[in-house]
Amino acid sequence: MRNPTHPADLGDSGADAIDSAFLARQSLGDAALERDLLTLFDRRMAELPGQIAAATSVGMRADVIHGLRGSALAVGAHRLARAAAHYETAVRRGESDAVLAAAHEEMVEAVRAARHEIARRCHGS
Numbered sequence: 733m734r735n736p737t738h739p740a741d742l743g744d745s746g747a748d749a750i751d752s753a754f755l756a757r758q759s760l761g762d763a764a765l766e767r768d769l770l771t772l773f774d775r776r777m778a779e780l781p782g783q784i785a786a787a788t789s790v791g792m793r794a795d796v797i798h799g800l801r802g803s804a805l806a807v808g809a810h811r812l813a814r815a816a817a818h819y820e821t822a823v824r825r826g827e828s829d830a831v832l833a834a835a836h837e838e839m840v841e842a843v844r845a846a847r848h849e850i851a852r853r854c855h856g857s
Contacts, residue, residue: 748811749842750850751810753808766853773803773846774854777847800816811845816839818839819835819839
């Protein structure tokens with residue numbers, strides 16, 4: 733059975749790491765605001781590994797991941813939001829190391845895709 737909240741069940745190609753139409757609605761079509769939002773989101777993602785490593789409890793780690801999920805939803809990074817939700821759930825449930833590692837890797841890949849898309853949009857690289 734397909735799970736609409738699980739990244740593996742969505743068929744994302746990575747090419748749509750940021751939903752352009754959603755972001756345009758969020759920014760009211762203001763391209764400069766879009767770049768600002770994406771730049772702030774990119775900074776948030778860059779800080780993530782250190783924040784996860786610094787978390788001293790399961791709850792703190794899950795809260796960091798939950799914050800990333802919210803940020804991703806705000807800019808239309810739906811694939812990343814789903815991956816973060818999956819990882820957050822695994823952390824909160826105390827899943828096995830193998831499940832946690834797989835969920836973490838899904839999120840890391842979604843972060844990479846989103847950061848690549850932001851670099852392309854904001855810096856032309």
